[in-house]
Amino acid sequence: MKGERDEEARGDTGIDFFMTPCILSAAEPQEALIVKAKAEGKVTFYANITAIEPVMEAFTKKYGVKGEYTRVSTDKYVATVATEHEAGKLMADVLQAPMPILDILKGKGVLASYKSPVAAIYPEWTRKDDRIQIFGIEYVALLYNKELVKPGDVPRSTRI
Numbered sequence: 793m794k795g796e797r798d799e800e801a802r803g804d805t806g807i808d809f810f811m812t813p814c815i816l817s818a819a820e821p822q823e824a825l826i827v828k829a830k831a832e833g834k835v836t837f838y839a840n841i842t843a844i845e846p847v848m849e850a851f852t853k854k855y856g857v858k859g860e861y862t863r864v865s866t867d868k869y870v871a872t873v874a875t876e877h878e879a880g881k882l883m884a885d886v887l888q889a890p891m892p893i894l895d896i897l898k899g900k901g902v903l904a905s906y907k908s909p910v911a912a913i914y915p916e917w918t919r920k921d922d923r924i925q926i927f928g929i930e931y932v933a934l935l936y937n938k939e940l941v942k943p944g945d946v947p948r949s950t951r952i
Contacts, residue, residue: 822909826855829885834858838873839888840866869893877902894924 829835835857837848848859862884864872869889874897876882887897897903903923911918911925918926934947 826857829855829857834860835885836860836862836883837886837888838862838864838869838884840864840869840890840893841888864889866890866893870896873897873902874900891920891924891926898923 835851835855837844837859839861840863842863844861844863848861851857851859866889870893873882873884873887876884877900882902887894887903889897894903898921905922907922908925914925914927920926936946
């Protein structure tokens with residue numbers, strides 16, 4: 793059903809090509825991307841999340857292409873991806889990162905226009921534009937040590 797996550801439509805992988813860097817032609821249909829990936833023998837996935845093995849296994853099973861995961865810490869993500877991109881040697885086929893990181897990379901011209909066929913099963917608000925597909929929610933909270941911070945010094949805003 794449109795707007796809801798449908799396991800059958802998603803193919804139980806949790807991801808399809810939901811975002812690709814500009815090394816892939818935006819005009820290429822999904823089938824052409826899969827053929828290219830099979831010819832290369834793998835799809836490289838950069839992310840700053842852990843426990844990604846089940847997603848990579850499901851991807852490999854669904855497409856017959858090995859999903860290779862590289863964890864890039866958030867503080868090094870922009871530098872790593874931008875440097876590889878500027879050198880013409882971006883190793884990742886798929887990028888997953890927090891929204892501010894993706895916005896920076898989009899501004900640097902790293903992200904290609906691509907619309908995953910799976911995007912239709914996510915709510916409209918998750919389709920930021922033709923380069924970024926939101927597939928999760930990031931929670932942000934202010935944390936502090938009650939033993940070290942006096943009640944009058946407790947942060948009340950994220951603004952500095």
